[in-house]
Amino acid sequence: MDLELRHLRIVRAVADAGSLTRAATVLGLAQPALSTQLKRVERMLGGTLFVRGREGVRATALGELVLERARVLLPAVCELQEDAVRMARQGVRGYRLGATHGPLLGGLVDRIARDEPGVPVTTYTSWSEREVAGGVVDGRLDFALVGACGESAPPEPGRLAWVEVARDAVHVMLGEGHRLAGGGDGPGRGIELGELAGEAWADVPGDGCFGDCFAAACVRAGFTPVCVYETDTASCVHLVQVGRAVGLCRATFPATPGVVTRPLAGVPLVWRHLLGWHPAGRVAARAGEVLGWVRGAHAEALGRAGV
Template identity: 35%
Template sequence: MELEVRHLRALCAIADTGSLHRAARQLGVTQPSLSTQLRRIEHELGGALFVRARTGCRPTPLGRLVLSRARPLVAELRSLVSEARAAAVGGRQLRVGSTASRALAGWLRRLRRHWQEPTLHMDVSANALLRMVADGHLDVAFVHEVEGSPLRVPEGLRVRVLVQREPQFVCLPADHPAAAKPSYASPTWPTTRWMIDPTVDGEWDAVRRVLRAEGLDPRILHGDYHTAASLVATGEVVTVVQPTSPSRAETAVRRLHGDPLGVRLLLAARTDTELEGVYPDLAEAYGEVARQAPAYREWLERSGSGALVPALP
């Protein structure tokens, strides 16, 4: 087997996410195929590159050596492709990374007023996005940091807080008894099946921590956002969502009683100039979606936190 750039990219993804499962999700492949590819790479290079354990994957000494050479090569190739595409359309494109957010569409719409069509890279892992900014693969990244699970911010990155604490809400089936109330209280939690995306940095630990604080042994299923949304609609599960998420005919978004779950919203870039150049548009876009979410707006007005949300009158 001849080593190719895609193999180096896979090694970097495994190292960045610390997990074959999360790396496979990031690369858009199945975990078994990534495991097979890793074994072939290790056979070609003559030794194990990662130690596999229940807590994840970490590089061996050989793995660290290979990664130290692989990262610059992958970064250079990405820069080459990005610069070539920008030159082809007559200007520099802003490379944006983001975890899922309702504010993203409005932010991109506003950025188009100042830039060529921005490129967008979505990832459930905030840590992976921050690393991509530090390595020069992205210009800016909009991420969330779950309480109790601090992000690994690479040295030298500039970070600005958009919202210090955004409460996390729940999405319920529309016919759930709690859907008729303004909040989802803990007495109903013991009978709830929760669905959490384990690839979202910190979310699994945060939900488990909150439920165990109530003396509950949580029944938690694993699934991505799309799977969770469909199962909520059929009444099978309840899932944690951003407060800007809209209710639909078959679902209802409600706050968690006591607001036990929260995240910090951050914007990261390599320089203050890059950061300040895009922050106002993001703040305006976030304020727009906050105003459009009835449950969140009610929470902001009730808690007196409206001033903490950018552009919210």
């Protein structure tokens, strides 16, 4: 039997976990099955890789040698696979765009269709910023259009190039009958977050830190949210329209019947629109042009929102 990559992954998993039991859990194997596979690897390599003790397993000298090589080979093979997929798709003409929720993806598609008519464009959306970024890393997508809360880092910062498209203050959505929706201060006045203590909230889900940052901002304002409904955009809007919740949105949120948007006083929350791509991607050379399109889409979205 020849040594395979899966054998090296087993050795690395055992070393990283520090015990066969924990490694078996990580690998999704039964502990006896992992022990059997490890013994086969040791027979192939001609010696014991780990010794067991009260505190788990410890690599032998041979084990350290194998681990040293595995930690070089496994990432290299992973990178090779990603580069091969990306190169195989070099001849495909068009743009493959991934994005989380928001108004900028539609604006980007519109601008590509206007400036490069006939060029195919495909889109993929997800609530997960990490999932969208992963699609660019493995070559399934050309560009990622995502958001980040405040100064938090975008996903895959060491593998993708990221640039900030724009920075928006987070606004609050109110039903048009809400006590703070109008009033003598005018529609542009900022609402203190503390004025909304006792309200239920609606927001779209995500895997960034926005939820934690919102909770922290509420604590600073002297309250804890009664509840937060994480749901799709249409449901958030409906809950706001019927007065069951107030919502969180970006400044680019379009004008919607039955909904009034107001900035939060003091800008306690900020949302950064980000564009990401792989430096070795098949259309990486077009990143500057794509960035210009996205910034134009953002400016147009602000205009539609009346900001």
